[in-house]
């Protein structure tokens with residue numbers, strides 16, 4: 840599976856790629872050398888709006904045309920022929936790019952709102968940023984948006 844690094848103005852794009860299961864780092868830094876080093880070391884494609892960076896390293900730096908998050912996402916899905924599969928959705932923390940782990944319902948009792956606890960059965964946790972995830976309304980919104988691709 841392809842891996843990415845989103846740069847600067849492509850933070851929203853990084854979140855969408857994580858939602859469909861693609862390992863995507865987000866670097867908002869002016870030190871472009873860090874980006875390049877990480878991309879080389881971890882075999883990642885850089886997604887950026889920095890044309891200078893693209894012309895210096897055309898092999899693995901990809902220029903993003905789109906001005907808004909979803910059009911950028913569409914562009915990357917098409918260009919790199921990314922797969923959108925139900926079993927890959929919502930497997931990576933959209934905030935910090937860590938693989939989510941299942942967690943028993945009883946363990947999240949004091950960590951999620953009461954109505955969520957009472958109405959949902961399946962929960963996962965990001966062990967890095969401690970965020971708890973469950974299948975909520977935002978998931979059906981995301982699925983609907985993905986169908987428009």
Ligand SMILES: [Zn+2]
Pocket residue numbers: 932933934935936937965966967968969970
């Ligand atoms: Zn996280």
